[in-house]
Amino acid sequence: MSFWKIAWRNIQQRALASSLTGLSMALGVAAMIAVLVIHGVSVRQFEQDAEGYHLIVGAKGGKLQLVLNTVFHLSEPIENIPYAYYKDFVDGRFADFTEVAVPYCLGDSYTTDTDSFRIVGTHPDLFDKLPYGNHPDGSSKYYTFQNGGRNFHPDAFFEAVLGSVVARRGGLRVGDRFHATHGLGGEDVHDQNAFTVVGILNPTGTANDRALFVNMEGFYLLGNHELSHEQATQRRQVMATEHGAHLEHHTDTDLDTSAGHDVDAEDGTVTEQSSDHENGTGVEQDANAKQNEEPAAGSALVASAPNPGQRQSLPEDLREVTSVLVRLADDMYLGHVKDTINEGQVAQAVAPTYEITTLLDRIVGPIHAVLLVLTILIVLVAGISILVSIYNSMNERSHDIAVMRALGASRWAVMAIVLFESILLSVSSGLAGIVLGHALIAIAGPHVEARTGVVLHFFQFDTWELVVIPSLIALASLVGLLPAITAYRTDVAKSLGNS
Amino acid sequence: MLLLENVKKAYYEPSGARLPILDIPCLEVAATDQVVIRGQSGCGKTTLLHAIAGLTPIDAGSIQLRGVNIGRLPEAGRDRFRARHIGYVFQTFNLLAGFTALENVLLGMTFIGQKKDPSRAQDLLAQVGLGHRLNHKPAALSVGEQQRVAVARALVNKPDLLLADEPTANIDPAHQQQVIDLLRKVCLQENVALLLVTHADVISSQFPRVIDFATMNQVPIPS
Numbered sequence: 001m002s003f004w005k006i007a008w009r010n011i012q013q014r015a016l017a018s019s020l021t022g023l024s025m026a027l028g029v030a031a032m033i034a035v036l037v038i039h040g041v042s043v044r045q046f047e048q049d050a051e052g053y054h055l056i057v058g059a060k061g062g063k064l065q066l067v068l069n070t071v072f073h074l075s076e077p078i079e080n081i082p083y084a085y086y087k088d089f090v091d092g093r094f095a096d097f098t099e100v101a102v103p104y105c106l107g108d109s110y111t112t113d114t115d116s117f118r119i120v121g122t123h124p125d126l127f128d129k130l131p132y133g134n135h136p137d138g139s140s141k142y143y144t145f146q147n148g149g150r151n152f153h154p155d156a157f158f159e160a161v162l163g164s165v166v167a168r169r170g171g172l173r174v175g176d177r178f179h180a181t182h183g184l185g186g187e188d189v190h191d192q193n194a195f196t197v198v199g200i201l202n203p204t205g206t207a208n209d210r211a212l213f214v215n216m217e218g219f220y221l222l223g224n225h226e227l228s229h230e231q232a233t234q235r236r237q238v239m240a241t242e243h244g245a246h247l248e249h250h251t252d253t254d255l256d257t258s259a260g261h262d263v264d265a266e267d268g269t270v271t272e273q274s275s276d277h278e279n280g281t282g283v284e285q286d287a288n289a290k291q292n293e294e295p296a297a298g299s300a301l302v303a304s305a306p307n308p309g310q311r312q313s314l315p316e317d318l319r320e321v322t323s324v325l326v327r328l329a330d331d332m333y334l335g336h337v338k339d340t341i342n343e344g345q346v347a348q349a350v351a352p353t354y355e356i357t358t359l360l361d362r363i364v365g366p367i368h369a370v371l372l373v374l375t376i377l378i379v380l381v382a383g384i385s386i387l388v389s390i391y392n393s394m395n396e397r398s399h400d401i402a403v404m405r406a407l408g409a410s411r412w413a414v415m416a417i418v419l420f421e422s423i424l425l426s427v428s429s430g431l432a433g434i435v436l437g438h439a440l441i442a443i444a445g446p447h448v449e450a451r452t453g454v455v456l457h458f459f460q461f462d463t464w465e466l467v468v469i470p471s472l473i474a475l476a477s478l479v480g481l482l483p484a485i486t487a488y489r490t491d492v493a494k495s496l497g498n499s
Numbered sequence: 500m501l502l503l504e505n506v507k508k509a510y511y512e513p514s515g516a517r518l519p520i521l522d523i524p525c526l527e528v529a530a531t532d533q534v535v536i537r538g539q540s541g542c543g544k545t546t547l548l549h550a551i552a553g554l555t556p557i558d559a560g561s562i563q564l565r566g567v568n569i570g571r572l573p574e575a576g577r578d579r580f581r582a583r584h585i586g587y588v589f590q591t592f593n594l595l596a597g598f599t600a601l602e603n604v605l606l607g608m609t610f611i612g613q614k615k616d617p618s619r620a621q622d623l624l625a626q627v628g629l630g631h632r633l634n635h636k637p638a639a640l641s642v643g644e645q646q647r648v649a650v651a652r653a654l655v656n657k658p659d660l661l662l663a664d665e666p667t668a669n670i671d672p673a674h675q676q677q678v679i680d681l682l683r684k685v686c687l688q689e690n691v692a693l694l695l696v697t698h699a700d701v702i703s704s705q706f707p708r709v710i711d712f713a714t715m716n717q718v719p720i721p722s
Binding site for chain 1: 656
């Protein structure tokens with residue numbers, strides 16, 4: 001019979017005490033596993049979410065706030081910046097340094113009975129040209145669409161693409177229509193215009209799974225999304241200051257030339273625009289659109305009837321953007337572009353990966369460390385409870401130890417059996433704790449994903465888990481040492497005489 | 500085979516006073532002998548068996564089994580020697596409660612330091628009439644059955660000498676004879692010498708060689 005089997009029999013003999021100490025160890029390890037895996041997955045996901053572009057350009061203010069509301073759809077947007085900043089990257093002063101620039105227009109949401117998801121007015125380049133992370137082989141991951149779906153067309157103003165979580169929780173499918181709600185979680189529904197879902201993203205494991213993406217041309221045509229002429233004038237003056245005198249003319253020319261077109265949303269043709277957009281609203285309702293619009297309370301789902309109709313796009317000088325995602329043509333331009341923008345008075349450019357790393361290092365990292373220390377303490381307490389359990393049993397087991405000694409067991413043999421018992425109890429409890437920890441992660445996964453976009457499932461592992469079992473063996477050896485020494489010192493003649 | 504010469508052993512009381520227990524000029528047991536040492540309770544019989552088994556060190560003299568002076572072996576050597584050459588049957592059986600009958604016998608083979616055929620444990624249990632109770636734990640066995648498991652455990656390593664310390668003391672009179680018969684029979688079958696200590700005349704009277712402990716031991720019995 002092996003020492004392991006003798007040790008296991010000893011554990012079985014004290015089934016209740018062994019189960020309770022084992023349970024405390026398993027719970028401690030489960031908590032540790034949950035902390036390790038959730039932190040690891042979250043960090044990877046946070047870092048992945050901001051991959052694919054170098055800079056976020058937005059209003060001056062908190063850098064972290066800009067990153068949080070642009071990348072993770074959290075926190076309130078700071079302010080909007082002139083549309084000219086976006087144009088700077090498309091055909092302006094930074095165009096030569098830019099591979100792709102994608103505007104973000106925030107401020108609306110889609111609300112169901114239980115959830116509120118952010119709506120992002122943007123350009124289809126977001127899904128066509130920007131990757132959202134890397135495959136294990138290092139190649140970039142690009143957005144793909146679920147069956148039957150596609151990206152929205154730049155000239156189809158009221159088309160929309162949904163993140164996978166939004167589609168699932170909101171019960172939306174391709175062809176469905178929905179209304180946006182003004183503000184984040186507000187009740188003022190933009191009931192004049194509905195967006196038609198043309199695509200649903202495959203799950204990306206990013207915060208974008210929890211957002212709706214609409215054509216920014218349509219977004220601008222929703223109520224209260226345009227600047228007044230006075231505001232537009234102020235913006236132009238600000239941009240003139242920002243760009244300097246030599247760029248002022250360039251900007252004016254851009255605005256003048258881009259503000260005079262009509263766009264047919266169905267065939268994408270661009271026609272000469274009437275002067276109606278100069279009237280201050282820039283929005284003209286279309287008869288077909290009205291026909292398809294239904295009265296809605298909140299962001300109610302509207303029956304599917306795609307008919308984007310024709311719209312007159314909002315003149316560029318009446319536009320703003322909340323932020324711009326910028327993928328530069330080369331990393332070497334990062335410093336120049338960032339510094340140039342940050343020297344101005346209106347906008348700031350931040351490197352999201354840096355801000356996220358800083359956030360993780362300064363806030364999440366210490367919290368993670370505290371949680372990890374707490375779980376380690378729990379495991380240590382569980383280890384001590386194993387020590388107490390075995391040690392308390394040594395008195396009643398001295399007789400069994402003496403019998404084994406009488407049968408020829410050496411002092412080292414009985415010491416090893418007690419150590420094995422401690423190790424066996426710790427490791428079996430630790431393994432149960434690892435399984436329990438992953439089960440907890442799997443159970444919590446859907447709830448966490450729904451609220452944060454962080455995808456959790458049973459088979460996500462953290463490399464630090466590899467340390468858990470060896471650490472438990474070391475801990476078990478340590479806590480088993482005292483009772484093992486007691487076993488070593490057992491007086492055989494005295495213990496047999498007590499029988 | 501077993502030879503004790505001038506064996507002396509004393510304990511020390513808390514006051515520091517020396518309390519002699521054993522002073523045995525000579526004791527010899529031949530191979531396959533079946534010997535009883537008879538003496539009253541508390542006279543030092545168990546201490547003598549512990550000394551022979553190497554569980555209690557002696558103060559003077561020598562204890563030799565098959566020519567090996569047990570007292571001169573290091574502790575680990577004594578443990579190994581005991582596992583291979585000496586079987587021990589206790590007064591209270593001393594079966595481990597968490598182990599089955601078979602496991603209790605296998606436990607006897609665990610510390611021998613050599614690979615042994617585990618089927619011998621089953622054969623021995625069958626030999627003592629417990630072939631159908633292999634997987635029963637001690638609590639599920641009668642007192643007589645427990646003692647038979649203890650006998651099988653003591654003999655599982657084919658020792659040269661079986662020490663039996665009052666093996667019938669905790670057994671009702673109806674089963675005492677069965678245990679004695681079993682011990683004698685199995686020791687003969689296995690060619691093992693038997694040294695049994697008891698205070699009961701009814702037991703000692705059945706053995707061909709009986710040694711009176713009080714006569715053999717030079718230490719006066721306390722009144």
